[in-house]
Amino acid sequence: MNLLIRGGRVVDPANNMDQVADIYITNGKIASVGAQIDVSRHDCEVIDAQGKWVFPGFIDMHVHLREPGYEAKETIATGTRAAARGGFTSVACMPNTNPVIDNRALVEFVKAKALAEGVVHVFPIGAITKGSRGEELAEIGDMYQAGAIAISDDGQPVANAQLMRLAMQYAMMFDIPIISHCEDKQLVADGVMNEGYCSTLFGLRGITRAAEEIMVARDILLAEVTGAKLHIAHVSTRGSVELVRMAKKKGLRVTAEATPHHFTLTEEAVGNYDTSTKVNPPLRSAEDVQAVKEGLKDGTIDIIATDHAPHTVEEKDVEYNYAPFGMIGLETAWGLIYEELVEKGILDLKEAVAKLTVRPAAIFGLQGKGSLTVGYDGDITIIDPALEETVNPDNFASKARNSAFIGRRLKALPVYTIVQGKIVMNNRTL
Ligand SMILES: NC(=O)N[C@@H](CC(=O)O)C(=O)O
Ligand SMILES: [Zn+2]
Numbered sequence: 001m002n003l004l005i006r007g008g009r010v011v012d013p014a015n016n017m018d019q020v021a022d023i024y025i026t027n028g029k030i031a032s033v034g035a036q037i038d039v040s041r042h043d044c045e046v047i048d049a050q051g052k053w054v055f056p057g058f059i060d061m062h063v064h065l066r067e068p069g070y071e072a073k074e075t076i077a078t079g080t081r082a083a084a085r086g087g088f089t090s091v092a093c094m095p096n097t098n099p100v101i102d103n104r105a106l107v108e109f110v111k112a113k114a115l116a117e118g119v120v121h122v123f124p125i126g127a128i129t130k131g132s133r134g135e136e137l138a139e140i141g142d143m144y145q146a147g148a149i150a151i152s153d154d155g156q157p158v159a160n161a162q163l164m165r166l167a168m169q170y171a172m173m174f175d176i177p178i179i180s181h182c183e184d185k186q187l188v189a190d191g192v193m194n195e196g197y198c199s200t201l202f203g204l205r206g207i208t209r210a211a212e213e214i215m216v217a218r219d220i221l222l223a224e225v226t227g228a229k230l231h232i233a234h235v236s237t238r239g240s241v242e243l244v245r246m247a248k249k250k251g252l253r254v255t256a257e258a259t260p261h262h263f264t265l266t267e268e269a270v271g272n273y274d275t276s277t278k279v280n281p282p283l284r285s286a287e288d289v290q291a292v293k294e295g296l297k298d299g300t301i302d303i304i305a306t307d308h309a310p311h312t313v314e315e316k317d318v319e320y321n322y323a324p325f326g327m328i329g330l331e332t333a334w335g336l337i338y339e340e341l342v343e344k345g346i347l348d349l350k351e352a353v354a355k356l357t358v359r360p361a362a363i364f365g366l367q368g369k370g371s372l373t374v375g376y377d378g379d380i381t382i383i384d385p386a387l388e389e390t391v392n393p394d395n396f397a398s399k400a401r402n403s404a405f406i407g408r409r410l411k412a413l414p415v416y417t418i419v420q421g422k423i424v425m426n427n428r429t430l
């Protein structure tokens with residue numbers, strides 16, 4: 001089936017394009033982009049995109065799909081549907097499943113399952129260490145050959161610096177990034193929210209920003225001695241932003257991501273004791289949020305990723321201290337990016353789209369993705385700038401409900417998600 005997307009405002013940062021144009025997709029690939037494409041001779045489905053924004057399909061490099069092992073929280077089927085509903089055409093999934101994705105067979109399992117049951121592209125991330133226990137390296141070369149696009153022990157730090165150095169050297173042989181979850185467990189101890197005035201006020205145990213920053217600093221130093229590609233996950237403090245900025249000034253191959261919840265919410269959101277606000281790293285102070293926004297603006301923070309971390313209602317419906325860390329994000333990400341970054345003048349539309357498309361594709365080497373270049377995959381996200389909606393968990397495609405944004409009004413929402421020329425989400429439904 002051929003697809004023509006007619007008359008939308010086409011924004012493609014990679015090709016420095018922002019103009020009204022048509023896009024024609026055949027055999028799942030972009031065949032042409034231009035004014036008034038004539039397809040009268042072809043059998044063709046047409047989307048009227050007048051008044052809509054047409055972007056390369058969004059890419060989320062930090063998602064927890066929870067399969068295998070935690071299917072009560074999310075599955076590849078439901079997680080990819082949540083992605084599609086959020087306008088994402090590709091996701092990379094973290095290996096902190098049960099068992100942990102630390103060998104070739106499990107990478108192949110995720111890929112096969114995603115092909116059979118997923119509705120968007122899924123790129124598996126392999127573990128750094130076996131079982132993410134931080135003791136011995138996982139089968140990194142094997143996982144790379146099976147299709148792992150990066151390695152990470154996300155959810156856990158690699159506490160042993162020597163092991164982290166070895167992992168970096170190993171990852172360099174395949175030129176893949178190592179994604180670091182920066183957390184010093186001893187410093188975190190049994191903290192549940194950011195340490196400061198609010199934690200005192202709310203009577204909750206605090207987590208010092210140093211717990212994150214010490215590991216950001218350590219991993220940057222290791223990236224300097226090894227020359228490895230280091231990607232810092234979920235940057236949340238001013239200090240972390242400054243460290244990454246310094247690393248980039250030195251010319252190191254260091255990149256970073258921020259999540260929508262970390263640039264939208266502050267620690268004050270914890271005050272209602274909604275366990276959805278319990279995330280790792282924790283929601284920080286207004287000053288940190290400001291620094292993350294500055295980092296996004298000046299390019300210190302390269303990409304936006306959701307860290308979609310689904311948990312069951314039963315797991316989250318407990319006292320704050322006992323709830324697991326994590327918040328879902330796929331279905332609310334774009335609305336928050338638009339409101340917090342674009343409308344507030346931090347990023348223009350092209351810059352915001354770049355952090356969800358061409359930048360992640362470049363950092364993680366995703367071939368044929370991230371732009372509307374002819375011959376690239378026909379992955380497209382269409383936004384209706386006039387569409388507003390209140391976040392309602394009944395409409396979530398995710399199995400989970402742990403969003404701190406329920407009840408919030410979001411605007412400029414995705415109305416079509418197109419994967420290799422196939423419409424997988426239409427008018428907010430699948
Ligand atoms: N971010 C979280 O709060 N939780 C993540 C783990 C992680 O991303 O570190 C999870 O797997 O639930
Ligand atoms: Zn993490």
Ligand SMILES: [Zn+2]
Binds near residue numbers: 062064094307309
């Ligand atoms: Zn994560």
